[in-house]
Amino acid sequence: MMTRLLILITSAAVALGAAGALAPRLAAAQVQLQPAQPAAGQPQPAQVQPAQPGLQNPTLQPAPGERAPRVTVLKRAPHSDRIESNGKGMALLFWAFALVTIGGALFVVTRRNLIAAVMGMVGSFMGIAAVYMMLYASFLSVIQMLVYAGAIMVLFVFVIMILNRPEDEPVAPSGRAGQILGGAAMLYLVGRLVMTLINVQAPESALAPPAPVTVPGTAIQHEWGSVKAVGTDLFGPGLFPFEAISILLLVAVVGAIAIARPLHEDPEPEGDAGAAP
Amino acid sequence: MSNILFDVGYEHFLVLAAVLFLIGVGGVLVRRNALIILMSVELMLNAANMTVLTFARMWGDISGHTFALMVIAVAAAEASVGLAIVVAVFRGRRNVDVDRLTTLRH
């Protein structure tokens, strides 16, 4: 019980802290973009100006033996890192949220108590939402919180309450050979993926904050990752998937009802584990 | 070493997503409770989402966000149907141990 409470509070605090850290930047971004709208005729994306001087182009002649250096800028202006995902503070936040995410995931995978697992899942989702924020995916971050942590996890909790039965033994007793083989494969995959992904070299332009999204056919620009930007894409090129998703959701609802309802409509008393029709 | 620690770049997000994904895979493989398995699947989907969003950020392509939104919607649909199945199974068997769901073996 106490464990669960602790996890809940920690993750909530972290999430709030993240939101708090990032919110000023969002506000600033909104404010920043508005003066650019009248300049509709210019197709070129307007840079977010205050960021420009902060950037330094990376040198072409680094000292031998060093990696290409990242652009390191230390600004002393207030809300200094509201725009860039750079700097040591951001790094710290990243690691913190990463820890929360991984920790929650591990909880899910190792806990015997289902409710503990669900709590871990929720914490993980919150961490993921924070990480999404760091990736300038603000809309999706909120959607993550609302849909995943808010709806799907609640659904899980409902079902857990219906089942109301702890698991006998968390780990499947598969044979030694399978464990060894599977474990080896997993370790290798982890190593391989990590090594591959570590060496991903981003293009130079990707170090800067992303450019705003232009509504096609107009000169209106929205901040990258915002609701409007995502909406521009969703109801533009992504219209067909959107409609298809709605049908999918309809099918899912109908299917869930069809599967989960009892087979025969006999009015039996509530003697079993309260299976909801 | 300090570079990895203090200079957070795209690879960090990608690695985080990969690790999350593999934890999800581990959960699917190892756990016996159907609900935990479903939750692990959700973890994997989230990891995929994170990867997509990282690359969207990298290339400045907003359609990645649309994709991720679709993934979330699909995950929700799948979770609901999956939970409905779990409920139906539980009704018949009084437990949700996937190791006992072996009637398709022969």
Added chain:
Amino acid sequence: MDISIKFWGLPLLAWIVLLPTIGATANLVFGRWLSRGAVYTIAIAAVAAAAGIAAYLVFGPLLTAFKQAPATAVIDQPVYTWIEVGKLKLDLVFRLDTLSAVMILIVTFVGLLIHIYSTGYMASDPRYAAFFGYLNLFMAAMLVLVLAGNMPVMFIGWEGVGLCSFLLIGFWYENESYATAGRKAFVVNRIGDFSFLLGMFLLFWATKDYTAGSNALDFRELAGNSQIQSTYVTSLWGGERLAAWAGIFLFIGACGKSAQIPLFVWLPDAMAGPTPVSALIHAATMVTAGVYMVVRLSFLYASSTTALAVVAAIGLVTSLAAAFMAFAQTDLKKVLAYSTVSQLGFMFVAAGTGNWVAAIFHLGTHAFFKACLFLGAGSVMHAMEHAGSHAPGDIMQMGGLRKRLPITRATFMVSCLAIAGIFPFAGFFSKDEILGGAWSVEPPGWPWWTGKVFWAGLLIAALGTAFYMWRLYFLVFGGEARSKPAGEAHESPPAMTGPLIVLAFLATIAGFIGLPHLKGVHPPAITHGLATWLEPVVSNEWNDPPPKEAKIAGGPESRLASDLAKKAPDAPCCCVPGDQAPGASAEGATTAKQCAQKPGAMCALSPTKHCVLEETSDGTTYLLMLIAFSIGGLGILLAWLFYARGPSKTVDRLVAGPLGPVYEASKHKLWFDEVYDQIIVRPFKIAARGLFEIVDRFVIDTVAVNGTAFVIGLFGRIARWVQNGQVQRYLVGIVIGAALVFLVAQWEHKATFEYEIDPSGNTVRLVADPGGGLSTLGKVEWDLDSDGRIDAVGPEITARRGDVGTVTMWIEDPISRKRISVTRVVIEKTPDSPEGSK
């Protein structure tokens, strides 16, 4: 001569073999649905047709050719190419020359008579059709043996007759001892066959280079090819010639087939078969195959006196031993069996003294009178059985049958006279030929008394032969009936007595084609018919390498006797028909002068060569004939004395007293069977049992069969792990597969580096790529201008263009601690480009 007489596309000689085969197939396959009449009609018709074709060929084309030129009296009919591998080319070729002509006439004619006899003898047997089928099959195999043109085809027939012998001896296989007798015959024959094969292989090995492209082991090649002739006398092993070893091996094979010591033990047991079988196979045909083979290979045996001595010695010992064993036998057929063995010994002594003609002569006469004896015995046993006897072959229960079975008795007596060597029956002449030849043979390199020893031994054997045969006669037909069945027996039907009469008649007159050569008497040529007839195919001269001093005074060696006669008229000359005049007769000439008088005859190559058969004077010949006749008479007299009135009390007294051990030895057949059992059969059975336990039980059953099942089960258990119905197990498979995909896709990716020349041309960027597999990015060092010194360190460097030439990168993998170097030419350094300034 190649006569292409074909009938329906097959050579006529092939039809001689084919007809009995067809008859056998018909009777064996369809026999159960055919009536008895149909069965014996098919069988007899097949043999009669074969006999007819044989007679036609022999007395038609062959005789015509012989009259014109004896050396060309050969009908050669290949059927098809049987084997063609490397140096070995074998045709299935049937050849009818004068020797095989004699044999096929005997075989088909006696065979026909026995087929007719069997219709009566086996009339009440349920497996009538099988019997006739086997008989026909035997005829086919024997004809293949006799008509064969090369040794492997002869071996086909050789084995075929062995098989039929087994089938026919064990014909009444419901009786365990009869079946065992059949097996014994086959196994002992097989031992002989093995030796035959060794001899054949030895011959092939020695002659294969000379017959490449044509028939291997063809008799004509082996006999006529002079290169091959010279290989026979080459020394092989132990100081003996090739011909000696080959001859001895082949002769051991003949011992097995013709029941000589040490492989004769099957023949007395073979009396378990029906009497026609004994008559046909074990008197007239199969057992003579060994003699035929030796005579056929006369050229080989004439090349080695050692081989001949072995043949003759074993023949002599066998004839003596078999005669000894026959004294105490009380079974009618067993006495005849030992008699056969003994007479075969006679034939082998004849062959062993180079007297090929006498061997064949005795073979023929023996076929007639022995077949007659066996059929007569069959008639007696048939009569006894029908009269209710339970041991129809026991001669002690017979007696006085001369009154009850007159025809049988008459033919039996004629045959006994023939076998004892009484003038004018056939056995007298043939035996006398053998004795005469033995007396006068002088193999080069052997003591002068060699032939005399053989002669003396044969004489004792002849005495014994006469004695025990007439003992048999008197005990069976003489005296008074000693048991009730003997008193009530009645004569056999004409189907059985007919052949008896025919054979007895032949036994009477057949001797007159082989009279001895008497210089003073000139009977019609037919009396020397056999010798003349066989002359082209047997080897009349010793095959010795010509001695070094073989020169005729006055010039090169001349084969024309006339030349030689001028120079040295009394020089010994082995006179043979010459090649230019193959029809010449060279009989009777031993000196060059005499040979010169024969038109077209030649002296053999070396003047120091001897003819195999020396001439004897007339006086010697008459004396020898007289001695042989009197010995025969003496034997009959002794038998009459002791047994004329039935079993003799004198003999019983002698046997109980001083002659007891001798009698026991004779009765127990010199304990050959017992000795063989201890030495060979028992150890073999123990070895077989041991092998069974080890190989069969352990290796095959436990290791191979059960082990295979176990391994398969093991793999099944492993494979079952993959599919147990649990989805999570399948997901593990997916994960493993994904890991493998990563692994495989990256494994080949070697470490390398990429370079990018900046568009402005001043700088070059080099990026290290650690490669796939399990490697990671470790320490990277660069050598930019191939000067051997490390210029830079780091996974990614940028250098000035002037510093860069051929770049070598070293990368050290922290996990595997391997240092890999990659060298690539980044910027070509032309000779006149300025060196990069550092």
